[in-house]
Amino acid sequence: MRFVNSFFGILFFAYLFEMNVQASESMNHQHDMHGLSSVPNIPTPIYSEKKLFKLTLTSKINPPPLSKIHQWVLHLETAEGKPIEQAHVQVYGGMPMHKHGFPTHPQVTQSLGKGNYLIDGIKFSMPGHWEIWLNVQVGKQRDKAIVKLNIS
Amino acid sequence: MKRFFILVYMPILFVMNASSAAQIKSEQETAWTESQMKQLNYLWIKNLAPLGSDPSNSVANEKTAIDFGKKIFFDPSFSINGKISCSSCHKPELYFTDGLPRSIGRVKTRSNAPTLLGAAYSPWFFWDGRADSQWAQALGPLEHVAEHAGNRTQYAKIIWNKREYKKAYEKLFGPMPRLSDKKRFPDNAGPKGDEQVRHQWSQMSAQDQVQITTIFANLGKVLAAYQRTLKPEAARFDAYVEALIAQDSKKANKLFNAEEVAGLKLFIGKAMCVICHNGPLLSTYEFKNIGLPVVKELGVEQGRFRALREVTLSEFNCLGKYSSAKESDCAELRFMKTMRDETMGAFKIPTLRNVAKTAPYMHAGQFETLSEVLKHYQKRPITRVGHTDLLVTDLSDNDLKKLEAFLMTLTSQN
Numbered sequence: 212m213r214f215v216n217s218f219f220g221i222l223f224f225a226y227l228f229e230m231n232v233q234a235s236e237s238m239n240h241q242h243d244m245h246g247l248s249s250v251p252n253i254p255t256p257i258y259s260e261k262k263l264f265k266l267t268l269t270s271k272i273n274p275p276p277l278s279k280i281h282q283w284v285l286h287l288e289t290a291e292g293k294p295i296e297q298a299h300v301q302v303y304g305g306m307p308m309h310k311h312g313f314p315t316h317p318q319v320t321q322s323l324g325k326g327n328y329l330i331d332g333i334k335f336s337m338p339g340h341w342e343i344w345l346n347v348q349v350g351k352q353r354d355k356a357i358v359k360l361n362i363s
Numbered sequence: 364m365k366r367f368f369i370l371v372y373m374p375i376l377f378v379m380n381a382s383s384a385a386q387i388k389s390e391q392e393t394a395w396t397e398s399q400m401k402q403l404n405y406l407w408i409k410n411l412a413p414l415g416s417d418p419s420n421s422v423a424n425e426k427t428a429i430d431f432g433k434k435i436f437f438d439p440s441f442s443i444n445g446k447i448s449c450s451s452c453h454k455p456e457l458y459f460t461d462g463l464p465r466s467i468g469r470v471k472t473r474s475n476a477p478t479l480l481g482a483a484y485s486p487w488f489f490w491d492g493r494a495d496s497q498w499a500q501a502l503g504p505l506e507h508v509a510e511h512a513g514n515r516t517q518y519a520k521i522i523w524n525k526r527e528y529k530k531a532y533e534k535l536f537g538p539m540p541r542l543s544d545k546k547r548f549p550d551n552a553g554p555k556g557d558e559q560v561r562h563q564w565s566q567m568s569a570q571d572q573v574q575i576t577t578i579f580a581n582l583g584k585v586l587a588a589y590q591r592t593l594k595p596e597a598a599r600f601d602a603y604v605e606a607l608i609a610q611d612s613k614k615a616n617k618l619f620n621a622e623e624v625a626g627l628k629l630f631i632g633k634a635m636c637v638i639c640h641n642g643p644l645l646s647t648y649e650f651k652n653i654g655l656p657v658v659k660e661l662g663v664e665q666g667r668f669r670a671l672r673e674v675t676l677s678e679f680n681c682l683g684k685y686s687s688a689k690e691s692d693c694a695e696l697r698f699m700k701t702m703r704d705e706t707m708g709a710f711k712i713p714t715l716r717n718v719a720k721t722a723p724y725m726h727a728g729q730f731e732t733l734s735e736v737l738k739h740y741q742k743r744p745i746t747r748v749g750h751t752d753l754l755v756t757d758l759s760d761n762d763l764k765k766l767e768a769f770l771m772t773l774t775s776q777n
Binding site: 277278280306309310311312313314315316317318331332334336337338363 | 401402405635637638641642647648649694695697698699700701702705752754
C-alpha cells in the first residue's frame with residue numbers, strides 16, 4: 212500500500228511537470244523570431260493577385276546569399292503562358308514580421324528578352340522570412356504579386 | 364496508515380518533487396530551441412566571414428599599405444597644428460573610441476567616435492553613411508575644420524618630405540609629382556579649410572589639383588588598409604555559443620549565469636534587438652530612426668536623408684575617378700535606399716561588440732550609460748523628424764536588467 216501510494220504520488224507530479232514543460236516549450240516557440248517552418252519557399256510559377264500574369268523568380272546565386280547584394284531573374288508570362296516583353300516592373304520587399312523593408316532599393320535593370328527581366332540590388336540583411344513584392348504594368352493592365360521566401 | 368502517509372510521505376514527496384521541479388525549471392530556462400540555436404550560431408564571431416577585397420581600393424590588403432597606414436593613423440603631423448591624429452579620437456585602449464559624448468579635434472565635433480573594430484564590414488561609413496568606403500571616410504576628418512583641419516597639399520608634402528613615407532607611397536602607387544615646386548604646389552591648399560587655403564587651391568591648375576587629390580585619396584586608402592585589420596576578438600558570449608553548439612551544458616552554465624541567459628533570450632526574442640543587431644558583429648549596418656533626443660547645439664538632424672546627396676555627389680565615392688572599382692562593384696551605391704520615409708532622421712546601427720566598453724552611446728553621445736539606452740527603447744519616445752523604427756516591445760524594468768547583463772558579455776580582450 213505504501214509503495215502504491217508513493218508510486219502514484221510520483222506519477223502525478225511527473226504528469227504536472229510534463230504539462231509545465233510543454234507549456235513552456237510552446238511559449239518559447241511563440242517568442243522565436245524565425246518561426247519559419249510554416250512559411251513556404253517560393254512556389255513557382257506564381258500568379259499575380261488578379262491572375263493577370265504568371266511569374267517565376269530565380270536567384271542568380273543559389274541559395275540566395277546573406278548580407279550581399281545580388282541579382283534575380285524574373286520570368287513574366289500572361290496567364291495563358293505567353294512571355295511578356297514590354298512590362299514595367301517595380302520591385303519592393305522586406306520582412307513583414309519585423310516591419311522593415313529591404314536595406315537596398317532593388318530595380319529591374321535590364322530586359323533580357325523572352326519575358327525575362329534582370330532584377331539587381333536585392334539584399335537580405337538577416338536570416339528569416341522575406342517577401343519580394345512586384346508591381347507589374349503591361350500596357351493598361353496592372354497587377355501585383357508577393358513572393359514569400361525563407362532565407363537562412 | 365493513511366495518516367502516516369500524509370504526515371511522512373507527502374512532505375517527502377513534495378520536497379523530492381519540488382527539487383526536481385526546480386531542476387527541470389532551471390534546465391528549461393537555460394535550454395535553447397533549434398530555431399534559437401540557429402540564431403545564436405548566426406551571431407557567433409566564428410561565423411564572421413573573411414573581409415575579402417575592396418574593389419574601390421586596390422591596396423586594401425597590401426602589407427606595405429597596412430604598415431604605412433598604421434604609421435599615419437598614429438601620426439599627429441597630419442593635422443593643422445601637429446597635435447591631432449586619427450588615434451586622438453580612436454584610442455586602441457578604449458576599443459578605438461575616445462570615451463567622450465562628442466569627439467574633440469581642433470574643436471568639439473558633431474559626432475561620437477564609433478569603435479573601429481569590425482568597422483570595415485559596413486558598406487557605409489560615418490553615422491549617416493555619407494561615405495561608401497572606409498578610405499573615403501578617412502579623408503573626411505583629415506580636412507574637416509573641426510577635426511584634423513589640415514589640407515591636401517600639406518598632407519601630400521608630409522609624405523613627400525619624409526623619406527620612409529615617400530618610399531612606401533611610391534612602392535604602392537608609383538612616383539610622386541615634384542612637390543617641392545611651390546609655384547605649382549603651395550604649402551597649404553585645398554578645396555576646404557579657410558579662405559587662404561581655398562584661394563591657393565583655386566590658383567592651381569586642374570591637372571595639379573587632380574595629382575594632389577590622387578595623393579590625398581591614396582592617403583585614405585592606406586589608412587583604410589590598416590583599419591581593415593582591426594577586428595573584435597571572441598567575447599564570453601562567443602565561448603557560450605561555442606559550448607552550446609558542442610552540447611557542453613556544464614561549460615555553458617559556467618560561462619553564463621541565469622540573468623545573462625534570460626537577457627540573451629530577450630535579445631533574440633521578445634525585445635527584438637536582433638532585428639537590427641544581427642550577424643556576428645551584431646549590426647545589419649542599415650539606417651534607422653529611433654527617435655533619439657535632439658542635442659540642442661546640433662538641432663534636429665536629418666541623418667541618412669541628408670547624407671544621400673552628399674555620398675551621391677562625392678568625388679571619392681565608388682563610382683568616382685579616384686576609385687578603382689568597376690560600376691558593377693558599386694552595387695551598394697547604385698541601389699541605395701533613397702526613400703525619404705525610410706531615411707529621414709535615421710542613423711547607422713552600431714555594432715554591439717564591446718558595447719559595455721564604448722560609452723557614451725548614439726551618434727552624438729546622447730546617452731551616458733547602457734541603462735539609459737535601454738530605458739530609451741522601453742519608453743519609445745516620439746520622433747522629432749521622420750517616423751520611428753522602434754517596435755512595441757513591452758519591456759519591464761526587470762527585462763532591461765537582464766538585457767544589460769547580456770550586453771556585458773560582448774566584451775572581448777581588444
